[in-house]
Amino acid sequence: MPKVDRPKRSKVSIYLEEFPNETLRSDGQVLYCQSCDKSASIDQRGQVIQHINTSKHRGNKDRKLIFQQNFISTSSASTNSKSVFNDDLCRALIRLDIPLFKLKNVAFKNFMEKYTGHTIPDESTLRKNYVSGVYEETISKIQNIIGDGPIWVGVDETTDADGRYIANVIVGKLSTEPSKPFLLCCEELDKCNHKTICQLFNNAMGVLWSNDPEAAMAIKKTVELIDSKNLQNNLSFISTNFGFLVDTISKLETSKMPLTESLEIVDNAIKQLERVPGEIGVLTNSKLKNVLEKNTGFNTVMSIRDILLNKTPNNNYSEIEYTRKEIMCMKYAPVHVR
């Protein structure tokens, strides 16, 4: 028969009786702290007291208590069709940019089940029953912040690793304060041309302002505008490949940049384009001049910039039809070049 160290055994049981609320446990020989997940030294009573008084032990004990309470409340709340645990798990994965298919990973699944005591749902369960709730909440949050606008919209298309055309629509509020951009929608396009981009823009605006007839009219007008030949020409020109433009574009991607600063960058880019020598220089400059003249929107923001800088608007720039408040809201209007 194995010998049991009597003094040790009695010491352990004394501590268990003396500190019943410290999550201590024993196999009869070793004193184990469940909160800290380690054994405690029992040679001296002072050592046990020292352990249970450490801030680490107290923190661990509080967390364990909260965990147990949450476990009980989520387990009982899960009796209806939706599980609170699954909902929380879905939100955590989405906020962390962790793809839901990672739940198929056996090591992760086992770890989660072992330490949470909950069955880990299939990826498809989360997709079917939980993702839509998070999506609707996110859209409604964006709608609340954007309100009735005014807004700016950015559409960007890229080819992913599998050769698919993926387009993203970002939206932000035009305001006197810098505003946070939101990814409103992300879609795969059959092909990338002005028609598919217009359709995407239309869909995105439908997500943002689904039930507003006035907004529907504005969307229709904007789609017609995007569809116009003039804008297509402008876009073709901007995509012309000049080295310094790469730098210009990345500078303009700086967020929260005031309109006056971003237009200074554009101004410098124009000056550099004017210095391009030879036939191509002549062609691009005449094209640039042409585009800038035709681009009434650019002229308008230049005039707004001059007003924001308290300068008399340059005669080259068109008269503008904005109110003082609207002009103030342009302070952080983003300027993008493609």
Ligand SMILES: [Zn+2]
């Ligand atoms: Zn402890």
